[in-house]
């Protein structure tokens with residue numbers, strides 16, 4: 001018997017769960033975009049976004065998803081024919097590189113596989129080999145959402161500094177911002193990109209690009225920049241429409257205001273600590289399940305695991321069977337595996353991911369883990385016992 005009636009829970013790595021406060025803030029008639037409250041509200045978002053990215057520098061908002069934010073960032077600082085270095089640890093590093101190819105940029109990819117972080121020595125070697133400084137930027141994905149690998153951004157900055165290479169450090173924080181600790185200025189990041197629908201808890205539709213003065217200087221020297229992606233007027237608008245290069249994404253802005261209020265009321269340190277605690281509870285359960293069956297965490301080393309998404313391998317056909325079972329019977333949606341095999345490969349059905357980003361608390365995680373346990377039992381997938389107790393202990397801080 002299905003017991004799926006009730007509130008559905010989407011535990012995928014974006015879009016994330018939207019808080020009631022965000023939904024309610026968006027539920028209103030169309031506002032005046034020429035004067036009044038919306039203009040002030042938009043201006044108020046900028047400092048609060050910068051506090052999330054931990055930067056004193058500039059922020060530009062785009063009406064787009066994460067792919068758009070990727071293109072926006074590249075369009076401002078990398079010209080066609082120029083080279084970028086991409087240390088990839090999963091599908092998303094490859095995706096950003098490919099976005100560059102579409103702009104005529106030449107990505108030089110260092111492939112670190114799908115379950116381990118990048119190796120600083122290999123990045124250093126590639127930078128040292130570039131004596132003529134053809135590489136204009138290093139594109140690093142902080143958390144690769146396909147593999148759930150979390151990379152060391154401050155360490156990547158150290159590599160650039162030690163080699164003495166002038167390339168910009170550009171970072172994709174789409175899956176990590178407001179989930180995993182990220183310190184744009186302290187870590188020496190020149191450009192950071194994110195989107196609205198993950199840690200920021202707002203529906204898909206807004207992209208954000210943060211950039212410092214070094215990146216602004218590169219932008220100023222560009223031969224030309226796409227009018228729409230140009231971050232200059234957006235970050236320093238002389239008229240309201242310039243924030244968005246046209247009509248404002250009115251309702252998203254109300255939602256974002258509510259989300260930023262929640263994030264800053266909780267405090268960035270606490271937001272990060274909450275994500276860490278919940279992630280550790282998920283890992284604890286998965287490790288126990290794995291002791292008596294095929295379930296494996298994709299990233300072996302805890303120090304390199306995301307606090308926002310967990311990639312798992314259960315073996316085909318169990319991954320898909322489990323996802324289907326919890327959706328149909330419990331109203332719980334888990335994420336598909338991404339980028340680990342081609343979708344037409346039967347092995348594809350062995351992979352899955354859990355999203356635990358944004359508006360997630362202890363009871364949601366315990367409920368989600370209980371749902372997986374029920375599915376493992378119902379489908380006769382072998383697994384260790386005591387996973388929920390292990391997770392509950394972590395949640396309790398015991």
Ligand SMILES: *Cc1c(COP(=O)(O)O)cnc(C)c1O
Nearest residue numbers: 065066067092143145174175195
């Ligand atoms: C989700 C995500 C993207 C892509 O964002 P879309 O909104 O789906 O275009 C890119 N990079 C990372 C790390 C992501 O998690």
